Amino acid sequence: MTDWRLECGDCGEGVPVEGATLCPSCGKPLLARYDLDALDGEHLRRAWATRRGGMWRYRELMPLHDGESPVTLGEGSTPLLEVSVGEDLAGLRLLVKDEGQNPTGSFKDRGLSGAVTRASLEGVRQFVIPTAGNAGAALAAYAAAAGASAQLFMPTDTPEGVARRCEHYGANIDRVDGLIDECGRLAAEFGDETGAFNVSTLKEPYRIEGKKTMMLEIVEELDWKAPDAIVYPTGGGTGLIGSWKTLQELGALGLVEGSTRLYSVQGTGCAPIVRAFESQQRYAAKWEDADTEAFGLRVPGALGDFLILDALRESGGGAIAVDDHAMTDAALELGRAGIGAAIEGGATLAAARELYARGELRDGETVVLFNTAHLLTY
Ligand SMILES: Cc1ncc(COP(=O)(O)O)c(C=O)c1O
Structure with a gap:
């Protein structure tokens, strides 16, 4: 059991x-x-x-007792695609974990399936979340599948199509004149006033459990060998923390050979984790005036900053910032390799290029890039 x-x-x-x-x-x-x-x-x-x-x-x-059923829409089992992009990166074996192929188009489905499953089993019927878009769509869909309601707080500058996508699943949306942290404050207030369960990043323990399955799938697909490195577009860091947790759990079970260096990529206009990594801090100070077109990475302060930074350091990896142009160009490059990458997915390729140039990624290594959402989610 x-x-x-x-x-x-x-x-x-x-x-x-x-x-x-x-x-x-x-x-x-x-x-x-x-x-x-x-x-x-x-x-x-x-x-x-x-x-x-x-x-x-x-x-x-996973957080499921024997006899319990999850709230699922078929999330996971996404492909790990080998890509060749540009002569300059020919020395690396580059694999893309294509999370755009999840039910609502992003990796957020895994985390919200985990959180909504556990909370529903405990009797929750009303959820609330602050969102840049993808987590909101995922919560809306999984709450709907559980027969529960979803309240979303979303920045006003989030594209209209993103909000429409969430409404499609029956969620109620409040637009907020501010960034994700202000949305987070309002979501917490709403939860206190109404009793709605707050599934904000890391404010409950089970989104990590869903997200960690990305790394489980990667290691299984690589025949239980750890990739040499992963590059992860980091906002709140759930997937990065989950990936590290998976490597530790599989290690304890004797199920993984080798080790993986974890790298975080953020935008130059909002890079609190990169700054804290470089200045050897364990906690990341809030980034003022956060600005990047990669909305998923526009997170000025992460509750799990220390877990992200510990994972980067303990794995021997690092953190790197790339600008919006480099992310967009790299997303187009992935497009020309047939992968519908969101700008956050593009960020991982732009980061890999820079890490390779710095000698942090080396010839012959297997490197996994996370395309965390489908191009169409924008
Ligand atoms: C497409 C995309 N990539 C990356 C992130 C950041 O994910 P995490 O919170 O796991 O760092 C988000 C979060 O909104 C996102 O929507």
Whole structure:
């Protein structure tokens, strides 16, 4: 039977599973810890191979008790595509994890499937989220699938088409004259006033559990070998933290050979993680006047900053900023390789180019780029 406990990612305090949000002592994010000693890695590897697609086939490492069913729309099992883009990068084996092929067009589906599943099983019928667009669409769809309601707070400058996409799934949207942090404040207020469950990034522990399945799929597809490096477009950092968690869990189960360096890419107009990495800080100061066309990366302050920075450092990776032009050009380059990449996906290719030029990515290495959303989500 799958069982897990929750502990604070910062102070380590244990927290009861039922109704958990943030650490009651220090207010930091909680992480799910499974009893890995009680699991047999070889047995899991064989069991997972016999199950149908989708991220819930890794259920022994997911927040689901025996007999419980997830709220699912078929998320996960996205392709890992080998791309050749430009002679200058010919020395690398570049793979793109194409998360644009999820039900609502982005990797947010995994996290929201995780969060809505657990909360619904605990009786939640009303959700709230601050969003740059993709998380809102995902929450709207998964809340709808669970028969629950969704309230979204979204910056006014988010493109109209993005808002329409969320409305399509029946969500209610409030436009906010401010950035995602202001939306976050209003979402928290709304939650306090109405009792709606707040599934804001890292304010509950299960979006990470959904997002970590990206890395599970990557390692499984590479025949249980870790890629040499991943490049991840980082806003709140859920997927990066989840990827690191997967590598640790698979390591403890004896299911992964080798190690992976994790790299975060952000926009030059909003790069709090890059700045904190370079100045050797454990927490990232808020970025003032955040400005980038990559809305998913326009996150001035991340609640899980220390978890992101720890993962980058412990893995021997790093953090790099690229400008909007480089991201857009690189997204077009991926387009010419047949991949419908959003600008955030483009950012990973632009970053890989720079990291290769700096000698941080080396000839012969396998490098995974995360295309976190489909071009059409914009
Ligand atoms: C397309 C896209 N890429 C990347 C991100 C950042 O993701 P994370 O919060 O996991 O760092 C977002 C978040 O909104 C996004 O929509």
